[in-house]
Amino acid sequence: MKWNRTLLICLLLFNLNLYAQDSTTVSKRLKPLIIGGSIVYAGSLIALDQLWYSDYERESFHFFNDNKQWYQLDKLGHFYSSFHISKASYHGLKWAGLEETKSIFWGSMVSVLVMTPIEIFDGFSSEYGASSGDIIANSLGTALFFSQQSAWSEIRIHPKYSFNRTDYPKYRPEVLGSNFSEELIKDYNGQHQWLSFDLSKFNDKLPKWLNIAIGYGGKGMVYANEKDNEENGFNPRRQYFIALDFDFNEYKTRSKIVNTALYFVNMIKLPAPTLEFSDSKFKFHSFYY
Structure with missing residues (x-):
């Protein structure tokens, strides 16, 4: 072939x-x-x-x-x-x-x-x-x-991922996932994609652990297209975020296992105070991922 x-x-x-x-x-x-x-x-x-x-x-x-x-x-x-x-x-x-x-x-x-x-x-x-x-x-x-x-x-801008479970998979489990592991990949309602900016790499006076992340997500997506969602009674909408984030790339230990774990943790956007803009209004979350 x-x-x-x-x-x-x-x-x-x-x-x-x-x-x-x-x-x-x-x-x-x-x-x-x-x-x-x-x-x-x-x-x-x-x-x-x-x-x-x-x-x-x-x-x-x-x-x-x-x-x-x-x-x-x-x-x-x-x-x-x-x-x-x-x-x-x-x-x-x-x-x-x-x-x-x-x-x-x-x-x-x-x-x-x-x-x-x-x-x-x-x-x-x-x-x-x-x-x-x-x-x-x-x-x-x-x-x-x-x-x-x-x-x-070096890398100063890090793409990161976060996920929280939603109620939407129950409507179409064959598409959005029938268990947690499937939802991680299939349920776009619970997925958020981020760009995390390593501030200390741009200004060495700032703490090395401090990052600012901008994020994007969506809710109300049971069907792939916006029109199909609206026709079936769902309210599809985009979400925009700005949040505090943490950088672990600066911290190295003598343990290769710990360093490897920190490498993978740094691929994930950890929970932190977040400002969300959706449905034409702002909402503050003291703890969001």
Whole structure:
């Protein structure tokens, strides 16, 4: 199939270009990382194809315009994922001994290699279709990492995610989730996407732990489209937030386990005082996530 050939080419290019650097600079960690990552990558794509797409017929590659659905929260999920895949891959390559500029570039390319096949799969599936909005969101997430790490040699603006359970899944559990783990992914009413600004990186007189986050969410979305929600008696609306946030990147301990835990905690927007704007009015929350 066309998409299998495309994935194979991508995988080969990924390996060949990394190995093309001077072998004397290659850490002993790098080759196992590439080989192991390639095996996991290929296996994940095969599993994704079998678990997600095998029930639907294949057809010629096509696009589907879903850019107005779910108030674009699904697009922000793509943005978030692409950024963090790039960032994690960069740190993995640095750990393996690759130099800074190549780690930035190839860390970003890993995000492209991970996210692009999903659109290829969608494009050949009769149930879905490739989404231009998803592709743009993927690119912007990768670009946010690449530009910051290249310009500042650090990340100062962090995409973050938060979630709280809502009552909406009971109306369409097959779409919005029938349990907590499914709702985390499917219920856009409970998802909030944030950009957290590390203030001390812009002004070193400010506390290192202090961030300001701007957020976005939506409520009243049982159906993908605003019109369908209104026709079924729901009140779809967008939400905008500004909140205090906390940065844990500045704090390192002697424990690798603790440092790893802090890395993942920093991907989440923790509860904090928040100002919300929705339904043309402001509302203050002393404790919101």
